[in-house]
Amino acid sequence: MSTEHPTSAHKAQGVGARVRRKEDARHLHGKGNFVADMSMPGLSEVAFLRSPLAHARIVGASIPDDIRVAVVLRGDMADSLDIVAESTLPTYQLSAQPPLASGKVRFVGEPMAMAFAPTRALAEDIVEQIQIDLDDLPVYANATTAEAATGTFVHDDWTSNLFMTLHADRDFDTWAAKADRVVKRTVDLSRQCMVPMEGKAVLAYWDFQADQLVVVSATQVPHMIRTILAECLKLPQDQVRVISPDVGGAFGYKCVLQQEELCIAWLAKTHKRPFRFIEDRREHLIAGANSREHSYDMTAYVDKRGKLLALDAVITIDGGAYSVWPFTAGLEPGQAIGNLPGPYDFRGYRCVTKCVATNKPGFVPYRGVARTGVCFAIELTMDAIAREVGREPWEVRKENLVPADAMPYVNVTNKHLDSGDYGASLAKAMEMLQFDQLRERQKAGEADGRLLGIGIATYTEQSAHGTSVFAAWGTPLIPGFDSATVRITPDGGLEMRVGVHSHGQGMETTFAQIAHEILGVDIARTKLIHGDTGQTPFSTGTYASRSMVMSGGAVSVACKKLAPRVLAIGAHLLGADLSAVSLADGRVVGPDGKSVSIGDVANAWYLRPHLLPADVDTGGLEVTAGYKPKVDTGAFTYATHAAVVAVDTDTGDVEILDYVVVEDCGTMINPMVVEGQTYGGIAQGIGTALYEETPYDENGQPLASTLADYVLPGAVEVPTIRMHHFETKSPHTEFGAKGMGEGGAIAPPAVIFNAVNDALRVIGAAEVTRTPLSPRRLLQAIEDGPGPDPLVITLPIRQTVNVA
Template structure:
């Protein structure tokens, strides 16, 4: 097949997003837009205490509330549990069953106990007020120290010291001697705040029974429709064929929606019982307090360096507070396993030891929020390099330059093989840009005026395109990885593409179409993507871990190539030549030796569908290409360097970001503008974690942030313009040369911001290692400096 010329290719061009005309004119269709005849509305009776035995749930008064149609407990609906497992011994992993509706015990404020179904949303809320739940309170466990304390109350009897995961994946021989002999040993003790992924669209579902198809249909905003189907079928005792999951337009997910939630299963059970459509839309209070959370982690890490600033060893202890339960299918291991496996990152670390633990506390459970531990461990490792540079008298960029991986493929001490990237090149370009823009001179001038400017960097890689092999190495019982695609042409020569990935803002309708259009030589308008329907798509793992273009896009390209082969076979048979003597392009198949001789796709489709008697006996009617794709190596690695310039304001402790730069390499960028959108959105979320967002709890396990007055979300005023520079190291392991780009912005931003803040504090004697960085911490550090100056 002859590809389009470079000038005509769609891949690599910032073509306009095909989704935008629909979404920007209010013609998108989201879960809350769905209205079915006879539809009822559901809300959940939720626990008001963090830890207790449930002695009674009385819904009798609820059922008397005007407008309430029904109210159910787990016993009423016969609901089972959602259980996610790792194939590890109990010394390393303790499985925990998460009931769809809590029965005899509650483990966090907001845990669902019962579902109330009413004629409208207001009556459902009124019904909640009439519910009476009796508790026998238990002592809550609200932090790491309480969870791991001797004799602490146990959330799950099978989990000693409230530990769900305890793994030591790597322990290089002789590492203690390495640290004992090292000229420079630095230490960072860092904690990161618990966050909410905060998609614009909260979770929700509309469930109804289809008598004709004998199917329970769930229309829900999920990143993993096939996994929702599997769990719903199991919990409700149905064949998987009897459950269909469809995903309409979705307003963000960020990992929060790549796990199976309890509420959508309970709403489906109510619809099945009542044989009427049931809608549940999560309100913002529940989204902030009772939905899946992430990021509350503690790192105690040492690094050894030689006198020239080359790293000799890394020794880490990681504790991740995963809340009350394991999520499905990733389990509570998702954060500590990610941190343990990938912490060496872009640096040549010769010796490594790590212990990773997941603890359970009386908080909402954790899902794999965008970046999954990488923003945290990158921040810690980058702090180690900053600290070592200071102690050794080295430039902080130079010490990184001496340690980044430059020879590829590179197999790290963690056993992971990194494919070629531009780690050194990205660092050099980022620093050069900062210098050319004059920020070091501006910093010196500000210091002379008594102002506090800081410049911070972060270097990192983003492992993308995790295949089945990579997930199997984590010993997941449910092993994600592959993706399937079908490309089908109709009689007009237009094609329909299916993918098992699921867009929640990543522009799949555009980028997947670019891939197919280039492969077949079609106009972009001739390609339509279908996603998020378990009846139309054979199987799929959905969207997470930056896998959509790397894995899903590769499957789409292969399926388009298979369709192209069939088109060529039909044309070749008509001409009496071998298929190898033909090529696809510009909406037709033509002969290589006589390009003027061609058959349009419409003509070939007419033969394939309407004149099948003209087909050779070895060619079946129809025009369909199918393919599967998996990654059997260690994945693909995008990389980037970020730089951040901040000014600290003494009076308020405010951190103002003056400049933000990103030099990224995601291989072949299918659509550069889409990549830049991913970078900017990710950086905004990374800045949010560095400076603003945190879910906190009081001593009784009550969440403090129930609205945006308490949960500090940055606005456009706090997020700077981001300058993005692209490098391109094509990937050898994907069909398009692309690597993932979905999480990199979030991964690099906290480290860059924290390093910039510490650079601005360099004369105060204070270093900050925790996020979010509070105005109080900055104000106190600057005030300390003023106090010291006045006492001299």
């Protein structure tokens, strides 16, 4: 059963404690160490010449002789391979992404040449003198035109513009035939950028002492970047070291090999001196990888009460020009086709998912990956079903959610939902909103004439999915065991080394809490070493809400293996039987209450070996352990989000009046970190719902190149968020923890759109089904009406709506 509060919350530092993040102190005091902070003798800054056209042949280049030595074209990089992300998925077409454009350009902003100089300004001056001659080719600015192409394609050796097509069919015809009603909806998500505070950032140099290429990159996945850089640059891996320092946000943007990373690494390898590139905001908005652009054609087959019997879906994903390494263009369609059923219990399923190549930047995983889209699609469909059968949306959801007594539950797409009580989260959210009172208030109307709306969404977040899942997706690099090294230092401190890397998750704190739970070492005496392939065990890195489960699990296992060694030495120092001693608060405690500290144990091992027992474990006070969950299909976090909005039908403004979250990520290692991650994700989800869009014209030109055009939510757009926790432990992980880093970003678009549509139905307006919900789109929906109106509401101020 779920519990509402952490059972270990009384512990000052261990699992369940609200410990302030250790890493915040250095950032708040301006002592962080980011790529842009670094300085080296002889450092050259790099600027890129980027394509002004979306699709064109490169027919020539003109470079003045006096700058030629500082300019690099693709032809100068003959000893570097293109970036190729292979996949074993059926129908997959391979794309080769050159570090600098070769033969032709495929999106506006693609790097065609690079220049280096002592300063970025001087490098940009050199770039302005480079002339690249381009001949226009047909531009595919959206998935529809790209899919219809029959002649010229984004990639010349392809037979169509489809990266791939995936199919799923499980008992669809059998269950669809039982339906009483059919409900159809088409929903769309617009293209977005990730917009972390720090964009791409990479510095590379040659370490002559180690005879190594050192690449300092703001990446989430240092070990994976080392692997592919060594491959592309034809170096043995022991000649490549990747260091990831402090990273100013990533959200998936920095978990793939970027062209610029390869370019800067090549410069350092070739010239044996340091080079750096720092992405500016305009480059990010134009040429940075994009995400979210999905379209869903949904057909739900239901009974008279709204019970979902079968679902038929066609999903089209605009994947941009290139398949990124290592996740490939198959990640989004694979996630979408597998996660579309969400938390719902039905048995008939048919889905076709297409990923289409267009003349835009390549698709990169963004917080939530495809799950924001599938939640948006299935949750808008659930509300549509409720309207069709004349029931409240929460009632229809309750009837369709996987029941708690069915857990563990294998759903229609073979997802192993390990634990939870989805219905309880829904009920708690309705209680927190005081739903019945809101309905009465809605019927009475608002004093200012705005329309009140209530929205709900329940979702699952597949976290820490591993070997079997990625193998099925056919990616070129598949996660296995994560490892951690734990070592007690001679003075009784603790060092932990892990292969994942933090870009805001609070790992320096939460991993210390795990170690404290087992060994009792004060977290002020623990140090996390991560982000450096030269000092840490291999891991595929930080993505897919995996770090706490995978590397946190490895820390736990390593500490558990280390504890008996500490106890054995401690027992000998106390003159006690091993069976009579225990670890408590960083001390080995004997039967008579006498104790020795872990520092005393360490002192004996390192400095006074004559005090050690004759049968001491020769492994000493250092352990490396590998870990992955017992079932690697993922630990499923879930939550219900619900919101109340006020809609101004004159201006198209949407105000979020209340927002509640009932979440369950299993055992919370640090509830404060869980809440912070959720708040941040919700802010991003609000951006997806109401503000963020990267539009393109018919020529493939991006229309949002500054933050004046690309709108982000600010402090006044994010409401006070009320949160409640359940803790249903996963049966497959250490401490029962589940990943939750992406969850906050998954539900808000569905919640907010359902709330707005709930408000609009009372005036007979059409539904809004495309993100973002801009005032223009909302007013158009009002103008387009009519829609069904099951409620009769008296509006005290405005009785009609006028749209200019």
